[in-house]
Amino acid sequence: MNKNNSVFESRAQGNLNKRHRVSKIWRSSFFLSTTIGIFSLVILLFSIINQAFGYVIVENKVDPASLSSMPLQSLEREELISILQENVSKNRFKTIQRDNPVEELKRSELVGLVTSEIIKPTTLKSYFLIPSLTNKAEIIRTQQDEFPNAVVQFRSWISPSFLTDPLSTNPDTTGIRTALLGSLWIIVVTVLIAFPIGIGAAIYLEEYSSNNWLSRIIKTNIDNLAGIPSIVYGLLGLAIFVRGLNLITSGVFIGIDQSNGRTILSAALTMSLLILPLIIINAQEAIRAVPSSLRQASYGLGATRLQTIWHHVLPAAMPGILTGTILAVSRAIGETAPLILVGASSFINKDPSGLFSNFTVLPIQIYNWTTRPQAEFRNVAAASILVLLIVLLTLNTAAILLRNHFSKNKAA
Amino acid sequence: MPRDTLDRQINNIKDEVLILGNMIEQATLLSVDTLKNRNIRAAHELIEDDQLINDKRFAIENAVLILIATQQPIAHDLRILTAILEVSTELERMGDYAKGICKITIKMGESDIPIPIRDLVKMAELAVTMLHKGLSAFVNENLHLAQSIPLEDDNVDALYHKVYRHVVEVITANPATFDEAHLLLWVAHNLERLADRVTNICERTVFIATGEMMEMDSTDDEDQED
Amino acid sequence: MTENKNQPIIIVKDLSIFYKTFRAVKNVDLEIFENKITAIIGPSGCGKSTVLRSFNRMNDFIPGASIQGNILFHDKNIYDEDVDPVQVRRMIGMVFQKPNPFPKSIYENIAWGAKMNGFSGNMDDLVEKTLQDAALWDEVKDELNKNALSLSGGQQQRLCIARALAVKPEIILMDEPCSALDPIATLKIEDLMRELSHNYSIIIVTHNMQQAARASDMTAFFTMDEDRAGVMVEYGLTTQIFTNPKNKQTEDYITGRFG
Secondary structure (H helix, E strand, O other), rough: HHHHHHHHHHHHOOOOOHHHHHHHHHHHHHHHHHHHHHHHHHHHHHHHHHHHHHEEEEEOOOHHHHHHOOHHEEEEOHHHHHHHHHHHHHOOOOHHHHOOOOHOOOOHHHHHHHHHHHOOEEEEEEHHHHHHOOHHHHHHHHHHHHOOOEEEEEEOOOHHHHHOOOOOOOOOOOOHHHHHHHHHHHHHHHHHHHHHHHHHHHHHHHHHOOOHHHHHHHHHHHHOOOOOHHHHHHHHHHHHHHHHHHHOOOOOOOOOOOOOOOOOHHHHHHHHHHHHHHHHHHHHHHHOOOHHHHHHHHOOOOOOHHHHOOOOOOHHHHHHHHHHHHHHHHHOOOOHHHHHOOOOOOOOOHHHHHHHOOOOOOOHHHHHHHOOOOOOEEEEOOOOOHHHHHHHHHHHHHHHHHHHHHHHOOOO | OOOOOHHHHHHHHHHHHHHHHHHHHHHHHHHHHHHHHHHHHHHHHHHHHHHHHHHHHHHHHHHHHHHHHHHHHHHHHHHHHHHHHHHHHHHHHHHHHHHHHHHHHHOOOOOOOOOHHHHHHHHHHHHHHHHHHHHHHHHHHOHHHHHHHHHHHHHHHHHHHHHHHHHHHHHHHOOHHHHHHHHHHHHHHHHHHHHHHHOOOOOOOHHHHHHHOOOOOOOOOOOOOO | OOOOOOOEEEEEEEEEEOOOOOEEEEEEEEEEEEEEEEEOOOOOOOHHHHHHHHHHOOOOOOOOOEEOOOOOOOOOOOOOOOOOOHHHHHEEEEEEEOOOOOOOOOHHHHHHHHHOOOOOHHHHHHHHHHHHOOHHHHHHOOOOOOOOOHHHHHHHHHHHHHHOOEEEEEEEEEEEEOOOHHHHHHHHHHHHHHHHHHOOOOEEOOOOHHHHHHHOEEEEEEEEEOOOOOOEEEEEEHHHHHHOOOOOHHHHHHOOOOO
């Protein structure tokens, strides 16, 4: 036994200890980097969650109990309409009737109307999550001292109604439906435009073009385009799509009566240009990664180039292409500056109904709210950030699932 | 160098062939010597030594088989090895001829030898010289030498005819000497056949070098059967 | 080649293959005989695969590749202007060094090539026949929908052969088809080649001398000359080349004393 040990020791010692030590040090640094990264993410997430939940001190202008003995949600539409008519000034009712005739409103929307027009709950003070959990006694004391007519409620600012209510100027009642739909509309149209163009370009560049100086210049420039600040795309979009192609993007050419080009179509075209280089580069990589043995097998059977690309190369590259597309989409969802330039409305509460509607998007809405003075808007902004993060997470999960699904088919 | 192993092994086997050839040369000369000196005891010993010749031949064959199986030789290398198999068989047969001569020595016993023994001795010397040169040509793949040796067979054949005439004279003159004379003719026959087998070895040498099998007849027209 | 009663199916006349200005193969004259297995052997880099790939115009995919001379298939130069390389590749099929089945089912692998070339008959029968011809039917007949990549290396290579057979070629080119396979799989493929040669002509490039000796009828030996161009040194019956080659370079190569 001892003899064996000494064989290993005498030969291998020397710099072995040093090498192990250096190894350990590097391993610790890598671990430290990971820790810092995770730690930062946790802090970020934590501060957002902190702002999205908490106690609020709420006061109703009119007590709902005085309107009806039963909870509002359980009343019939006729009853709600009559409550509305009784408690709202005639002029105001006329205004409401003109914008949104009460006969056409659903029951939940009538409840919302009653709440916002009559009951008018007002948040007097809001607290973040940590103070809520730790200082509950003090909050109650404050309420009793300063706001005797109010109640203390635990509110989660992110809620189903938050997602489905339209935008409003009141932080208590506002929802993000308008902005959410705007974001989704833009993303869908962007993908519909950018995906085929991007894939087509990538196929041409990888499969058809010969490696001469012209194609090398094109490839270099596409790489450069990917790095251009997104606000430059905004300027481009404004000049070309909003103003230059006004007739098309505003919908006038098909008879829509609208005077400006600040539509979803312009925004989607602009965003397509923004993510197009990313999609092209990513698709090129994915196509390049398809082993040439697959192409050779196809050609060897007497297939044309198109048949080879369509039946073999593209399907094999598809997981990579899809993953890259979804990542590009994730980036596009978070873009703010170019959309501001292209004309996202700063306040709009009508849902986008088509390509030629005016619009707003989540990031812009978040920005708007954080600039407002009222403290409650900070909570609302945090809630919207959570929504945005959830959308991104969903997209990334979809990317991973798609990739796994396709990889299963290819596994050897 | 590629195929060092194969080259080395082939050379080893060629050395063994030379050793076997040497054993045959010794056996041939000694067997005629026992007849000349009427050394019955030595004749018995030589007969026993034939076993060593057989063993050597099988050792050579075995080595060749192993080499073919493990080294997959082809073309020239393969021709050398198959030729060695043939040659070792020829040498073993030559050993049997020497053994035959020893047996005749024993059979002759004390009887008189009615013909000059020096012709037989001369035949043996010529045949052994041919064998020596033939094996040298074989291991060195000396085409020129191999093609010239069969011509020397003529000398051996001439001596054989001389012995034959002597034997006929002796038997005609004195029929009682038939048995002894006949045995001596047989000795000459063995030596003549031994020289013929050297010709076979030379044909193999040509085959190794050119890949072609050629019959190289000496000028006698005796049939080549054993 | 007076012993051969077979007709030449490919006649190569003074073939030189260039990569841009570099001559990779120089002045090859060769006749490939019908229903025979022809082996192309030689040291690395002497243009064997290049020559093989020129027979089905796969070199067209290499930028800068060009040829001089003629490759006549049915008396027509396959590099003529009016010849469609896609058609050439259907009639002259190829099996590659590393088995490369499509990442689809076994059935689809075979059906795709046939469908794409306009096959309109009973696909099930075609799949069964080609798999039988490729000596693979018994092993996979119950699992035609299994992914081709789950087969073993030898099975995958036989599938590639079946796939090539499905488009009904006349000639099958094989570029070191067994170099990625174990010895048993290799021998199975050699037996398969012997069977196939009754109906097809086979040209195989191989590094394995014993394989060329075992499996082929004719052998062509290539080597590199001083300009690093591949040249054909000797071409003849396999039995002749491996027992008594006419050229010393051939002898040195096959006995392993150079290359």
